[in-house]
Amino acid sequence: MKRAAVIGLGDISGTHISAIRNNPNITLAAVCDTDEAKRAEAPEGAAFYTDYGEMLERERLDVVHICLPHYLHVPVSEAAAEKGVHVFCEKPMALNSREAEQFAAFEEAHPDIHMGICLQNRYNNSVEVLKSLIDSGKYGRVTGTRGLVAWCRPREYYEKKPWRGRWATAGGGCLINQAVHTLDLLYFLGGPVASVKASVSRMLDYDIEVEDTVTARLDYAGGACGLFMATNANYRNESVQIRVQLEKGEFIIMDNTLFQLKEDGSREKLAEDKRLPGAKFYYGSSHEKLIAGFYEALETGSSDYLHVRDALMSIRLIDAIQESGRSGKTVRV
Numbered sequence: 001m002k003r004a005a006v007i008g009l010g011d012i013s014g015t016h017i018s019a020i021r022n023n024p025n026i027t028l029a030a031v032c033d034t035d036e037a038k039r040a041e042a043p044e045g046a047a048f049y050t051d052y053g054e055m056l057e058r059e060r061l062d063v064v065h066i067c068l069p070h071y072l073h074v075p076v077s078e079a080a081a082e083k084g085v086h087v088f089c090e091k092p093m094a095l096n097s098r099e100a101e102q103f104a105a106f107e108e109a110h111p112d113i114h115m116g117i118c119l120q121n122r123y124n125n126s127v128e129v130l131k132s133l134i135d136s137g138k139y140g141r142v143t144g145t146r147g148l149v150a151w152c153r154p155r156e157y158y159e160k161k162p163w164r165g166r167w168a169t170a171g172g173g174c175l176i177n178q179a180v181h182t183l184d185l186l187y188f189l190g191g192p193v194a195s196v197k198a199s200v201s202r203m204l205d206y207d208i209e210v211e212d213t214v215t216a217r218l219d220y221a222g223g224a225c226g227l228f229m230a231t232n233a234n235y236r237n238e239s240v241q242i243r244v245q246l247e248k249g250e251f252i253i254m255d256n257t258l259f260q261l262k263e264d265g266s267r268e269k270l271a272e273d274k275r276l277p278g279a280k281f282y283y284g285s286s287h288e289k290l291i292a293g294f295y296e297a298l299e300t301g302s303s304d305y306l307h308v309r310d311a312l313m314s315i316r317l318i319d320a321i322q323e324s325g326r327s328g329k330t331v332r333v
């Protein structure tokens with residue numbers, strides 16, 4: 001039985017707490033939030049702390065789940081790992097490439113500590129089936145990709161949690177906070193990206209520093225090209241669309257379903273994701289699967305989980321897109 005704690009009791013924490021609660025091999029030993037008012041919401045049986053340092057000292061934890069604002073991901077992960085506690089950290093892995101490289105070096109220097117990053121959409125059924133079709137080689141190499149994220153974040157989303165609108169605490173806007181999953185999948189499915197050219201803008205009239213709308217062209221190292229569009233300025237949250245063209249076939253993930261597109265214009269359904277109930281369906285439904293796999297890897301000692309190093313490209317892509325948006329030039333990734 002592994003003893004877990006969750007640090008940060010905000011919007012995403014419930015998803016981690018229920019994944020822990022639904023797993024008979026994990027006990028939720030403690031939770032932590034600097035906001036004393038969250039004590040009343042602490043799950044039954046879990047000790048409540050306002051100081052994660054004190055929690056790490058007092059509890060004999062196996063794993064901490066980091067559900068904090070982005071600027072705290074690397075320092076809190078490192079503090080836990082230094083105490084011998086395994087880390088399961090929400091996306092994004094870091095604020096920027098410099099910090100991401102530092103985190104990856106830290107992971108390499110601590111081979112006994114498992115550090116997992118929560119890019120749960122790699123574990124969606126639709127993505128797993130598409131990835132295995134691509135890797136099978138049956139359809140040839142990838143020649144094109146397209147990722148679309150049309151979401152909506154109302155003014156209150158930033159007003160209630162001001163860290164989300166600031167460079168220093170979030171590291172950016174729709175790219176690093178919302179579309180990081182889709183960029184990660186465009187890399188996971190399409191392969192390494194060599195360069196990008198992008199336009200980065202703010203269309204919402206909110207009092208925030210960070211971008212809310214991005215368009216980018218991706219040039220893959222393998223010769224494919226990709227189009228990526230993400231916005232928080234849509235009128236609603238739509239399910240993400242990912243289209244992948246290969247030499248001998250074309251596939252699309254839309255409405256959480258993978259289809260093969262046929263030459264006659266019809267489409268064949270190949271796989272469907274488990275749907276998350278309620279309004280947050282667009283998060284993707286694979287937190288529980290990814291978290292269960294992380295704990296299984298701890299149990300067996302396997303390295304079969306999403307490492308810090310696996311998430312590096314998502315942050316490199318974000319930095320390159322931001323830089324291209326500022327300079328108007330093509331930027332190498």
Ligand SMILES: NC(=O)c1ccc[n+]([C@@H]2O[C@H](COP(=O)([O-])OP(=O)(O)OC[C@H]3O[C@@H](n4cnc5c(N)ncnc54)[C@H](O)[C@@H]3O)[C@@H](O)[C@H]2O)c1
Pocket residue numbers: 007008009010011012013032033034035050052066067068069070072090091092118120161177283284
């Ligand atoms: N994987 C996904 O699909 C997904 C979805 C939503 C959010 N997230 C990620 O989850 C993380 C948290 O996002 P959120 O929307 O839940 O944020 P939030 O602002 O709702 O919650 C963060 C919580 O952390 C607490 N906190 C701040 N500093 C602290 C500290 N030093 N020690 C302890 N607690 C502290 C705050 O009081 C707050 O309750 C972010 O990285 C976000 O990108 C991931």
